[in-house]
Amino acid sequence: xxxxxxxxxxxxxxxxxxxxxxxxxxxxxxxxxxxxxxxxxxxxxxxxxxxxxxxxxxxxxxxxxxxxxxxxxxxxxxxxxxxxxxxxxxxxxxxxxxxxxxxxxxxxxxxxxxxxxxxxxxxxxxxxxxxxxxxxxxxxxxxxxxxxxxxxxxxxxxxxxxxxxxxxxxxxxxxxxxxxxxxxxxxxxxxxxxxxxxxxxxxxxxxxxxxxxxxxxxxxxxxxxxxxxxxxxxxxxxxxxxxxxxxxxxxxxxxxxxxxxxxxxxxxxxxxxxxxxxxxxxxxxxxxxxxxxxxxxxxxxxxxxxxxxxxxxxxxxxxxxxxxxxxxxxxxxxxxxxxxxxxxxxxxxxxxxxxxxxxxxxxxxxxxxxxxxxxxxxxxxxxxxxxxxxxxxxxxxxxxxxxxxxxxxxxxxxxxxxxxxxxxxxxxxxxx
Amino acid sequence: xxxxxxxxxxxxxxxxxxxxxxxxxxxxxxxxxxxxxxxxxxxxxxxxxxxxxxxxxxxxxxxxxxxxxxxxxxxxxxxxx
Numbered sequence: 390x391x392x393x394x395x396x397x398x399x400x401x402x403x404x405x406x407x408x409x410x411x412x413x414x415x416x417x418x419x420x421x422x423x424x425x426x427x428x429x430x431x432x433x434x435x436x437x438x439x440x441x442x443x444x445x446x447x448x449x450x451x452x453x454x455x456x457x458x459x460x461x462x463x464x465x466x467x468x469x470x471x472x473x474x475x476x477x478x479x480x481x482x483x484x485x486x487x488x489x490x491x492x493x494x495x496x497x498x499x500x501x502x503x504x505x506x507x508x509x510x511x512x513x514x515x516x517x518x519x520x521x522x523x524x525x526x527x528x529x530x531x532x533x534x535x536x537x538x539x540x541x542x543x544x545x546x547x548x549x550x551x552x553x554x555x556x557x558x559x560x561x562x563x564x565x566x567x568x569x570x571x572x573x574x575x576x577x578x579x580x581x582x583x584x585x586x587x588x589x590x591x592x593x594x595x596x597x598x599x600x601x602x603x604x605x606x607x608x609x610x611x612x613x614x615x616x617x618x619x620x621x622x623x624x625x626x627x628x629x630x631x632x633x634x635x636x637x638x639x640x641x642x643x644x645x646x647x648x649x650x651x652x653x654x655x656x657x658x659x660x661x662x663x664x665x666x667x668x669x670x671x672x673x674x675x676x677x678x679x680x681x682x683x684x685x686x687x688x689x690x691x692x693x694x695x696x697x698x699x700x701x702x703x704x705x706x707x708x709x710x711x712x713x714x715x716x717x718x719x720x721x722x723x724x725x726x727x728x729x730x731x732x733x734x735x736x737x738x739x740x741x742x743x744x745x746x747x748x749x750x751x752x753x754x755x756x757x758x759x760x761x762x763x764x765x766x767x768x769x770x771x772x773x774x775x776x777x778x779x780x781x782x783x784x785x786x787x788x789x790x791x792x793x794x795x796x797x798x799x800x801x802x803x804x805x806x807x808x809x810x811x812x813x814x815x816x817x818x819x820x821x
Numbered sequence: 822x823x824x825x826x827x828x829x830x831x832x833x834x835x836x837x838x839x840x841x842x843x844x845x846x847x848x849x850x851x852x853x854x855x856x857x858x859x860x861x862x863x864x865x866x867x868x869x870x871x872x873x874x875x876x877x878x879x880x881x882x883x884x885x886x887x888x889x890x891x892x893x894x895x896x897x898x899x900x901x902x
Contacts, residue, residue, distance in 0.1 A: 731865065732864060732865065732868075759872070761868045761869075761871065761872055762868075762871060762881070762883030762887055763864060763867055763868035763871055763887070764864065764865055764868040767865065767868050767869060767872065788841065789843075792842070797863065797865060798865060800865075802865055802866070802868065802869040803869065803872070
């Protein structure tokens with residue numbers, strides 16, 4: 390049977406470089422074959438994989454697609470009781486990871502679905518249901534683009550998240566190599582990228598801002614740079630382009646719910662307004678009540694766990710991203726649920742973060758609300774500075790720029806210069 | 822902290838705020854109307870001032886809801902214990 394990841398048993402070229410360890414495409418295929426055999430022998434059709442090692446996730450994807458099994462991909466940082474609950478509720482028969490574990494359980498017939506979990510930054514993670522074939526179809530098309538062939542991909546995302554899975558599938562289907570850093574720190578990412586001579590890096594804007602602080606100019610020959618997972622701001626796009634002038638810079642709009650959304654290659658934040666009128670890349674876009682809605686062929690089927698469904702009756706997905714149209718461009722202002730209410734005025738943290746990032750000497754910025762008896766909330770900001778910037782001078786200069794360039798209610802009233810800003814395991818800025 | 826002491830802190834915090842905004846200093850006394858226009862701070866400056874006072878004094882008189890005040894003296898009274 391052919392492998393959905395197009396792996397060949399006697400292909401000795403590299404599939405994964407994990408620190409000093411190397412795994413060939415043939416070995417990955419053999420591991421997937423073994424798993425397929427185990428699943429068949431035990432009649433297991435509902436499978437859960439929980440691991441930060443791409444090998445485990447990819448062999449699970451390859452084998453369960455061939456077996457027509459349902460696959461659940463669980464983050465390693467999920468609470469153990471939540472994972473147990475999933476295992477019981479969905480009658481999981483194989484739990485894969487460093488050690489595979491099989492159990493007998495009766496449940497619904499499987500349908501080659503893949504269940505991805507949201508990062509769950511707010512409360513319990515939600516489980517989005519996709520079909521493996523739909524996910525693979527889209528990646529196969531992108532994998533045929535010559536610029537994507539046989540690249541070396543630095544894995545900056547969590548292995549078990551939607552973005553991480555996309556990168557791994559892309560690398561596998563384009564006959565590329567997945568490069569896994571030993572340390573998930575900016576220096577660790579750079580070290581791995583340099584050693585393996587990576588050519589493609591996909592990461593969040595937060596990842597890129599920290600990566601630029603450690604990557605010396607001219608040391609990496611990148612062909613493709615991708616930003617995604619968070620709203621993209623112009624200052625970060627500009628910095629990335631200046632640091633890697635030879636690379637193509639793309640930002641993507643995708644989510645666990647929508648599957649792959651769309652890509653933008655022109656180096657400008659947001660996307661062309663014309664895309665609201667005509668579908669782009671197979672995706673239809675519209676703005677309703679100020680929020681972005683999309684209709685994609687790769688969208689999930691539904692959320693498993695009841696609650697509020699983002700999927701509308703007409704097949705569109707409602708996002709929480711608030712948009713504004715400025716001349717011929719649609720800008721994403723930030724997530725609806727992240728707004729700070731300052732004395733009745735709404736502040737989008739992203740807008741203020743973007744403003745702060747545009748100030749010289751500012752490397753990273755985080756904006757959030759602090760409760761206040763007078764105004765409900767006040768805008769608070771934390772920034773990190775480039776090495777050698779005088780904090781006293783920077784504070785006065787940045788605050789003066791804020792008062793000059795922002796509305797009064799947007800100006801951070803609590804302003805701290807800090808050594809570092811916490812990054813969540815998803816690669817996104819931690820929300821609090 | 823006595824009302825007098827709290828008032829001294831209010832004066833200091835208002836002075837800092839005005840300095841940060843590049844505005845001339847204003848002398849704060851019991852009768853100063855904080856948002857009256859003569860002082861030069863806005864309601865969001867006042868919101869921050871209240872937060873800073875809480876840190877200095879160590880308790881939050883608004884913990885159970887907002888209490889109205891107009892002058893620096895009235896605000897000092899809320900924080901004094």
